[in-house]
Amino acid sequence: MSAVDAGYRTVFTGLAAIAPNGSTTERFWAATLNGVTGIRPLTFFDASGYPVRVAGEVPDFTAGDLLEGRLVAQTDRWTQIGFVAAARALSDAGVELDDIDDYDISVITAASSGGNEFGQREIQKLWAQGPRFVSPYQSIAWFYAATTGQVSIGHGIKGACGVLVAEQAGGLTALAQARRLLKEDARMVVVGGTEAPLGPYAVACQASAGLFSQRDDPARAYLPFDADANGYVPGEGGAMFIVERMTDGHRLTADRLYGHLAGYAETFDPPPGSGREPGLRRAITHALDDARIDPADVDVVFADGLGAAHADQLEAEAISAVFGPRQVPVTAPQCLVGRLQAGGAPLQVAMALLAIRDQVIPGTPSLSVLAPGCQLSIVRQTREAPVRTALVLARGYGGFNAAAVISAL
Amino acid sequence: MTGWGASITGVGVIAPGGIGREQYWQTLTAGRTATREIALFDASRFLSRIAAEADFDPVAAGLTEAEIERMDRCAQFAVVAAREAMADAGIGAGTVAPERTGVSIGSAVGCTTRLEAEYLVVSDRGANWVVRPELGSPHLYQALVPSSITAEVAWTVGAEGPAALVSTGCTSGLDAVARGVDLISEDAADVVIAGATDAPISPITVACFDAINATSRRNDDPAHASRPFDRDRDGFVLGEGAAVVILESPEHARRRGAHVYAEILGFAQRSNAYHMTGLKPDGLDMAEAIAVAMRRAGILPETISYINAHGSGTMQNDRHETAAFKASLGSHAYEVPVSSIKSMIGHSLGAIGALEVAACALAIEEDVVPPTANLDNPDPTLELDYVPIKARKNVNDVVLSVGSGFGGFQSAMLLARPAFAAGR
Numbered sequence: 001m002s003a004v005d006a007g008y009r010t011v012f013t014g015l016a017a018i019a020p021n022g023s024t025t026e027r028f029w030a031a032t033l034n035g036v037t038g039i040r041p042l043t044f045f046d047a048s049g050y051p052v053r054v055a056g057e058v059p060d061f062t063a064g065d066l067l068e069g070r071l072v073a074q075t076d077r078w079t080q081i082g083f084v085a086a087a088r089a090l091s092d093a094g095v096e097l098d099d100i101d102d103y104d105i106s107v108i109t110a111a112s113s114g115g116n117e118f119g120q121r122e123i124q125k126l127w128a129q130g131p132r133f134v135s136p137y138q139s140i141a142w143f144y145a146a147t148t149g150q151v152s153i154g155h156g157i158k159g160a161c162g163v164l165v166a167e168q169a170g171g172l173t174a175l176a177q178a179r180r181l182l183k184e185d186a187r188m189v190v191v192g193g194t195e196a197p198l199g200p201y202a203v204a205c206q207a208s209a210g211l212f213s214q215r216d217d218p219a220r221a222y223l224p225f226d227a228d229a230n231g232y233v234p235g236e237g238g239a240m241f242i243v244e245r246m247t248d249g250h251r252l253t254a255d256r257l258y259g260h261l262a263g264y265a266e267t268f269d270p271p272p273g274s275g276r277e278p279g280l281r282r283a284i285t286h287a288l289d290d291a292r293i294d295p296a297d298v299d300v301v302f303a304d305g306l307g308a309a310h311a312d313q314l315e316a317e318a319i320s321a322v323f324g325p326r327q328v329p330v331t332a333p334q335c336l337v338g339r340l341q342a343g344g345a346p347l348q349v350a351m352a353l354l355a356i357r358d359q360v361i362p363g364t365p366s367l368s369v370l371a372p373g374c375q376l377s378i379v380r381q382t383r384e385a386p387v388r389t390a391l392v393l394a395r396g397y398g399g400f401n402a403a404a405v406i407s408a409l
Numbered sequence: 410m411t412g413w414g415a416s417i418t419g420v421g422v423i424a425p426g427g428i429g430r431e432q433y434w435q436t437l438t439a440g441r442t443a444t445r446e447i448a449l450f451d452a453s454r455f456l457s458r459i460a461a462e463a464d465f466d467p468v469a470a471g472l473t474e475a476e477i478e479r480m481d482r483c484a485q486f487a488v489v490a491a492r493e494a495m496a497d498a499g500i501g502a503g504t505v506a507p508e509r510t511g512v513s514i515g516s517a518v519g520c521t522t523r524l525e526a527e528y529l530v531v532s533d534r535g536a537n538w539v540v541r542p543e544l545g546s547p548h549l550y551q552a553l554v555p556s557s558i559t560a561e562v563a564w565t566v567g568a569e570g571p572a573a574l575v576s577t578g579c580t581s582g583l584d585a586v587a588r589g590v591d592l593i594s595e596d597a598a599d600v601v602i603a604g605a606t607d608a609p610i611s612p613i614t615v616a617c618f619d620a621i622n623a624t625s626r627r628n629d630d631p632a633h634a635s636r637p638f639d640r641d642r643d644g645f646v647l648g649e650g651a652a653v654v655i656l657e658s659p660e661h662a663r664r665r666g667a668h669v670y671a672e673i674l675g676f677a678q679r680s681n682a683y684h685m686t687g688l689k690p691d692g693l694d695m696a697e698a699i700a701v702a703m704r705r706a707g708i709l710p711e712t713i714s715y716i717n718a719h720g721s722g723t724m725q726n727d728r729h730e731t732a733a734f735k736a737s738l739g740s741h742a743y744e745v746p747v748s749s750i751k752s753m754i755g756h757s758l759g760a761i762g763a764l765e766v767a768a769c770a771l772a773i774e775e776d777v778v779p780p781t782a783n784l785d786n787p788d789p790t791l792e793l794d795y796v797p798i799k800a801r802k803n804v805n806d807v808v809l810s811v812g813s814g815f816g817g818f819q820s821a822m823l824l825a826r827p828a829f830a831a832g833r
Binding site: 045046047049050051074102103107111112113114116119120122123124125126127128130131132134135136138139140142143144145146148149150152153155156157158159160161162163164165166167169170173177180185200201202203204205206207208209210265266267268269270271276279282341396397398399400 | 454455456507508512517518519521524525528529531532534535536538539540541542543545546547548549550551552553554555556557559560563564567568569570571572573574575576577578584588591595612613615616617618619620621623677678679680681682683684685686694697701814815816817818
């Protein structure tokens, strides 16, 4: 399925980011360009007994100020962040929903840990107090489709709706699903992903993977591609987008056309211990083929940057195998926000679109010494640069790989 | 959606009433109900104390100790069903390149059964909000994030192509199979392992549905508790299970001489944008999904031979989907047999859509319509032919399967006999 082939494009006409270093798109973007971190000591609960004690919390996101009380009561923080981001993305795109048939719009989100904190609270009530104390909203707040469902209902959107899960890679998989729907018959898709994985039980679950940074110094905790990398820091937030179909010769009337999804591919890694090559290189190659571009056409790579030595090296090898060692600028500004699971890749895509808008590459200020195995040209400090095409990479826990090519129109 | 479609060449099933594809079909065609008093945990504190449980022994099913320790019950179901489906399709090591093998698994609630059980360990049985991570299983992250189910299936079948989990609540199964067909139709894979799994019979999930009066409280008569379209229905009966189908393009299946159960011809999904759990009685959004699926498949209402209904056993569903059939199929709605296998195997949330796809493939193969068990007194306001109690011989050229779920999602899929699909 090539976007170019079909004579149409999947065009981003609206976006909204909510991140630990900025709870609106412009605040997030300014902080990111200036290297302002959102990683701080974890405050949502007493994490002193946990193997991770810093996190990317969004300090100024208060659902009660932004959403009606009924919705706040029915939803987990993950859905609240997604709902607000979706509304802002619609507003950013200047969409008048009344002008579009309800069936011609869709909602696709990536989910990962679902309504984990809401779920924990109700499981606790069940076991500490008894079944009749469980909230009637547990069934609609905890499950992974809650955000898509609430956005659909909240805006009267009646087209095909979906939810994809591939841990950190899911946000890109969701974009590909949006492109598929536009190819079928949808005119517009609200798409993206958010995450709020900082409930005490959810953090404990993530800890079991053994990939957390155990450092207390927020500035030295999450260091993608650094010789001193020692794991990642969890964060919350994400981004939602409006994508619309643009057919050849019919330019969309939206105020701003941020760019388009020019190529996409996903792969899965071989089983652990197989000795076979991991799937990321193939994902990159297929995504470039899908976009019908050469590696030389890519101006910047937004890397997955897990911040764990072995994973960083594998990613560097995949990038080098396609582009050549140190041949393409690579950046991982998520060092400023942490790893957001389903919200992570959408935030990278938001950065790619804003990089195209402002002709600037946000830096990776956490980097001091490049890890010896990584033959990468990392953009340390934000710099102005021509950006027409960005490659966004995401890997999901267990072996999911996704690559998306985001290009200027 | 020209060129959209795929062949089903393998079927694997874990279901209440018996393990494996053959026992599944026996249960369905015998009209035997597998609903019973909950045995998986002590349910005496709950309002609904019944469910359709699978008699699943992971060791007998061939899982290793390490696999059993690592995986939630629903992932175990999916892996075992995937292995059966691969064997059934005659796909072994070396048949298909790993890079050209994709996975699309659906699940509504993922590994939440294990998530709840492990929570009790780290929280001192719910006493502590801030838990003790050091007491937790090393596999807690797999329980938190349900894409681990897809990862397990990919490992077991050796898939390295496109892979993701679809989680749209109770339409997850149909939606995941449809995504698998997407991958085949786009030539992103030669073979896709598609299906869905859920193992939600846990205290928290039972409590969830108690809290919204969604499940049946016919605790004194569990075998007759799931009563779709019956006057005396009082809610759905929770179920569990998994089904996996092997999808490939008709050309690919022909080239390797594979047996084809059915072709998937069309699919559409629509949403009601109305209520997270409520359904409007007019059924218009499901009708729209059915109409779009028919249009995409190039199928006229009159050619549909059987409808595998959502039939969950709630009054609002019965009215909603009956109205949807009448609105989308017109007078043919009154001619075509309609049945709900949830009357026998309960409602396994996301898994059920894949179990229904498997049932449709077998119904096409065997020319039998599975019945709606317990339909002793049809709701007189509904009027359609719901195939009560006994299976029926029927020439099943084209079958419609529908699903309806929390969030307002409505899905419709059309499957056909290979000879019919080829002759269109």
